[in-house]
Amino acid sequence: GENVEQHPSTLSVQEGDSAVIKCTYSxxxxxxxxxxxxxxxxxxxxIIDIRSNVGEKKDQRIAVTLxxxxxxxxxxxxxxQPEDSAVYxxxxxxxxxxxxxxxxxxxxxxxxxx
Amino acid sequence: xxxxxxxxxxxxxRTGEKVFLECVQDMDHENMFWYRxxxxxxxxxxxxxxxxxxxxxxxxxxxxxxxxxxxxxxSLILESASxxxxxxYLCATSGTSxxxxxxxxxxxxxxx
Numbered sequence: 001g002e003n004v005e006q007h008p009s010t011l012s013v014q015e016g017d018s019a020v021i022k023c024t025y026s027x028x029x030x031x032x033x034x035x036x037x038x039x040x041x042x043x044x045x046x047i048i049d050i051r052s053n054v055g056e057k058k059d060q061r062i063a064v065t066l067x068x069x070x071x072x073x074x075x076x077x078x079x080x081q082p083e084d085s086a087v088y089x090x091x092x093x094x095x096x097x098x099x100x101x102x103x104x105x106x107x108x109x110x111x112x113x114x
Numbered sequence: 115x116x117x118x119x120x121x122x123x124x125x126x127x128r129t130g131e132k133v134f135l136e137c138v139q140d141m142d143h144e145n146m147f148w149y150r151x152x153x154x155x156x157x158x159x160x161x162x163x164x165x166x167x168x169x170x171x172x173x174x175x176x177x178x179x180x181x182x183x184x185x186x187x188x189s190l191i192l193e194s195a196s197x198x199x200x201x202x203y204l205c206a207t208s209g210t211s212x213x214x215x216x217x218x219x220x221x222x223x224x225x226x
Contacts, residue, residue, distance in 0.1 A: 106156040
């Protein structure tokens with residue numbers, strides 16, 4: 001099945017700086033890559049996603065890039081703010097089985113220092 | 115907007131008890147999922163269902179079972195709870211195309 005690795009596990013940045021979180025996946029046929037943000041005590045919420053036919057997608061201060069050849073994708077947050085502090089999860093949808101489920105990375109705790 | 119609810123936010127049970135966690139969604143989604151979330155391990159899939167009375171094992175099904183008698187409701191069952199099942203349990207749903215997943219608020223289960 002699919003395997004997703006996420007790095008780093010913790011990340012601290014100064015307010016206003018950029019943050020980058022990276023994930024690799026194992027199934028070359030995976031075609032959907034979402035990113036979720038989970039604030040303390042709350043449920044994970046989708047913040048951005050990308051499909052395998054696109055190399056980059058942006059939404060205001062956040063962007064995701066996908067390199068299918070290398071099988072990795074990254075989340076970029078620019079001009080970080082304290083409210084960006086949260087745990088971020090990447091995920092990938094593989095092609096085996098019913099191909100309906102996501103495989104998640106282990107998460108990155110992002111702390112934005114004021 | 116999709117609403118996914120779980121029966122309890124916090125639950126405390128004793129070792130050996132049978133535990134039921136229930137998830138209800140109001141968006142007519144075909145796919146429903148149960149995850150457990152543990153620090154440093156991310157979200158691990160326990161079971162999922164893509165239709166009424168259908169179920170498939172995820173990555174960590176041991177010690178758990180599920181039931182989906184109605185499309186909107188997906189139950190996770192711990193037949194005999196053990197202390198290593200103390201965790202946060204999250205339910206999620208997605209539509210037929212298997213796009214984004216919508217999560218419930220989670221149930222923090224403690225097994226003493």
